[in-house]
Amino acid sequence: MKITLKLYASLARYLPPEAVRNVIEIEIPDGASVHEVLDRYHVPRGEAHLILINGLYVEPEQRDEAIFRAGDVLAMWPPVAGG
Amino acid sequence: MAWQRRLLRVNLTAGTCVEEPLNMEWAMKYIGQRGLATKYLCEEIDPKVDALSPDNKLIMATGPLTGTMAATGGRYSVITKSPLTGAVACSNSGGFIGAELKQAGWDMIIFEGRAAEPVYLYLENDQAELCPAGDIWGKSIWEADEYLHTKYQDPLIRIACVGRAAEQGCLYSAVVNDLHRAAGRSGVGTVMASKHLKAVVVRGTKGVGNVRDPKAFFQATAAGKKTLAENAVTGQGLPAMGTQVLMNVINEVGAMPTRNMRDVQFEGAHRISAEAMLEPRESDGKPNLVTNAACFGCTIACGRISTIDPQHYTIQNKPEYMHASGGLEYEAAWALGCDTGVDDLDALTYANFVCNEDGMDPISFGSTVAAAMELFDLGAITTEHTGGIEFRFGSAEALTKAAELVATGEGFGRDLALGSKRLCEKYGHPDLSMTVKGQEFPAYDPRGIQGMGLAYATSNRGACHLRGYTVSSEIMGVPVKTDPLSTEGKPELVKAFQDATAAVDSTGLCVFTTFGWTLEDIAPQVDAACEGGWTSESMLEAGERIWNLERQFNLDAGLSKADDTLPKRLLKDAAKTGPAKGMVNRLDEMLPLYYAARGWTPEGAPTDETRQRLGL
Known part of the structure; x- marks a missing residue:
């Protein structure tokens, strides 16, 4: 299935060169987990702190589960904060 | 001491x-x-x-x-x-x-x-x-x-x-x-x-001496610096990306106040984000961001130093704006950008420079411009009022001209200088002012981050994110992750953030240290510097005392429970997109529980027992 992958801040370095403004559409196997997507793009699991699917937080215990549906948007950040 | x-x-x-x-x-x-x-x-x-x-x-x-x-x-x-x-x-x-x-x-x-x-x-x-x-x-x-x-x-x-x-x-x-x-x-x-x-x-050349326990002070401050350096946010994230890293985060979670809070996501957010500030420009091959910068004694250095594209319309024949100066923080970028619908990074940087040069709060300024744009959209304000400026959402020219007019107090700038509340009242649409107690909102839509609605409504200085930054918990998971779309536990969370922040704001330290420190890290530094036997518990109690003192001032000034509220738009008009689609802020669920957690009457006044407990 196709999903959209967004990697921001220091995670942007793991994006394929064809990504535009931190965003790329990718094909993943049915049943893939968040961690499998991370591994495929060589994003160290410890660096991906804030993980959202369609803007909703993915709990750490959900990151090995098959939770994707076609068209989902997966967005990730390292630890960030602001004000 | x-x-x-x-x-x-x-x-x-x-x-x-x-x-x-x-x-x-x-x-x-x-x-x-x-x-x-x-x-x-x-x-x-x-x-x-x-x-x-x-x-x-x-x-x-x-x-x-x-x-x-x-x-x-x-x-x-x-x-x-x-x-x-x-x-x-x-x-x-x-x-x-x-x-x-x-x-x-x-x-x-x-x-x-x-x-x-x-x-x-x-x-x-x-x-x-x-x-x-x-x-x-x-x-x-x-x-x-x-x-x-x-x-x-x-x-x-x-x-x-x-x-x-x-x-x-x-x-x-x-x-x-x-x-x-x-x-x-x-x-x-x-x-x-x-x-x-x-x-x-x-x-000043006298220095600061009289530290109560110099050895303990050296140890406590060194330990604190080590913690900040090793923390991913204060050691890496903030110096590299600044607060602007939040632009894409908050947009993604659907809590980005957009076009005077009509919307909760801005399609142009990525063009004005921290990531965009690092992209080389076509004109000179340089990015907007020149370097980060630190205040006195700061080991985080989140400040942004920026330049404007030398070919941008705003700075032609204005050499004073061609040098590097204080760049966009997240709050300024949001107010000047998302809230006005403007996605021109250089126009925002210019407006920010003008705010710095003539001393306007960019949050209140941007929000007031956004309100004016909505009034213009409705026909309540016309080009006759604005001196010919088409005050449309998304107009960089309107934004930058507005900044110049407010800075010098000319023309329509005099109306914009009133702030959103008085501007909307003047033009017959008080409900369009996105304010609490007359102060404009910062960059988090409380329909998508429920706790912030309560934090805004009860902030002692009007709508403000820095009086109780529950975003830290609701979005970033610091110190613990809570659900931004739920109101459960938020009254207690808001109170805890408000009290702790009041204490930190009273020390001489920056509140951004709290992304890496708790009061357990701060209290030993204060205690080593000063007499008073400061602990994290006594600092938190002092924070609560300060919060109640401010509250009492406001009550004595004539404010009341009726002022602890949000604009109708946030309580009645549901978010149109994102995770909070269909939701309003559920302040009514949280406010009574907050008063109870504070030890206040149902009318929002500290009880005699609370005042006694805090020594007020």
């Missing part, structure tokens, strides 16, 4: 500068800075006073750790009654002037009265002198800063100054120090200008 144990009382009416001992009994209860100065304000003015009358006072206050070697120990605050909200105002700034004031031998300056003619205060160690400011009244902050540095031939003097906007009565004027750091919110600069006080010039 790290206190100088004295304050300077400046009576502008009489033209006198008098030394007084600092009330150390109060310092034991209110820590310093925000807490201690609020205590002085409460004791010295009638809360019902007209904020712009000579009877209001304006206090510049440091904390016990200001000017010391503690990481980020350079903060000072400006405390007064706000002309924007009618509530207590306390605006916090970094840069270098806070530390300089402490090193000149002073913990605090209290300004009272009003000078007959414009003056500035020159303070060099023990020497305090009021000087005529005729040459700089009517000048921008940047011009006045250059004049004063040239006059005194001393590159190390530190200057806090108000701009032309404040002189013209703009109700959200800031006190800007070190060119682009600001005590920004609630119109503290408007009060300063109303006293005909243009600037405060400080040179």
Whole structure:
């Protein structure tokens, strides 16, 4: 299935060169987990702190589960904060 | 102790500068800075006073750790009654002037009265002198800063100054120090200008000694610095990306107030984000961001130093804007950008420079422009009012022209200088003002982050993210992750953040340390610096005491439970997109529980028992 992958801040370095403004559409196997997507793009699991699917937080215990549906948007950040 | 144990009382009416001992009994209860100065304000003015009358006072206050070697120990605050909200105002700034004031031998300056003619205060160690400011009244902050540095031939003097906007009565004027750091919110600069006080010039060479336990202080501050350096946010994220890293985060979670909060996601967010600030421009191949920058004693260095595209329309024939200066923080980028629908990074940077140069709070300014754009959209404001400007959402030209007009108090800028609440009232649509207690919202839509709705509604200085930043928990998971779409546990969460922040704001430290520190890290530093036996528990209690003191000031000023609310739009109009689609802010579920958690009556007043418990 196709999903959209967004990697921001220091995670942007793991994006394929064809990504535009931190965003790329990718094909993943049915049943893939968040961690499998991370591994495929060589994003160290410890660096991906804030993980959202369609803007909703993915709990750490959900990151090995098959939770994707076609068209989902997966967005990730390292630890960030602001004000 | 790290206190100088004295304050300077400046009576502008009489033209006198008098030394007084600092009330150390109060310092034991209110820590310093925000807490201690609020205590002085409460004791010295009638809360019902007209904020712009000579009877209001304006206090510049440091904390016990200001000017010391503690990481980020350079903060000072400006405390007064706000002309924007009618509530207590306390605006916090970094840069270098806070530390300089402490090193000149002073913990605090209290300004009272009003000078007959414009003056500035020159303070060099023990020497305090009021000087005529005729040459700089009517000048921008940047011009006045250059004049004063040239006059005194001393590159190390530190200057806090108000701009032309404040002189013209703009109700959200800031006190800007070190060119682009600001005590920004609630119109503290408007009060300063109303006293005909243009600037405060400080040179201090005394240092800050009298640390209670030097060995423990070295150990505690070194441990604190190590923690900040090893923390991914304070050691890596903030210095690299600044607060602007949140632009894409908050947009993704559907809590980005957009077009005067009509929408909760902005399609142009990525074009004005931290990531965009790093992209090379076509014109000169350079990115917007030149470097990061640190305030006094700061080991985080989140500040942004930026340039505008040399080919951008805003700076043609304006060489003063072609150099690097204070760039966009997240709040400014949001207010000037998402809320107005403008996605032109250089236009935003220009508007931000103008806000710095003439001392306007970019949050309130941007939000007021957004309200004006909605009024224009409805036909309530026309080009006849605006002097021919098409005030449409998304218009960079309208935004940048508006900044120039407010800065100089010309034309439609006089209406925009009223702030969103008074502007919307004037043009017959009070419900379109996105404010609490008359102060404009910051960059988190409370339909998508429920706890922030309660934090805004109950903030003692009107809508503000820095009075209780539950975003930290609801979005970033610091110290624990909570669900931003749920109201469960939020009353207690908001109270905890408000009390802890009031304590941190009273120390002389930056609140951004709390992304890496808790009060367990801060208390040993304060305790080693000062007598008082400070622990994390006693600091939290002091924070609660400060919060209740501010609340009591506001109640005495005439505010009430009716002011602890949000605009109808956020309570009635559901978010249209994103995770919060279909949701409003459920303030009614949270407010009664919050009052109960605070030990307040159902009408929102501290009970006698609460006042007794806190020693009020």
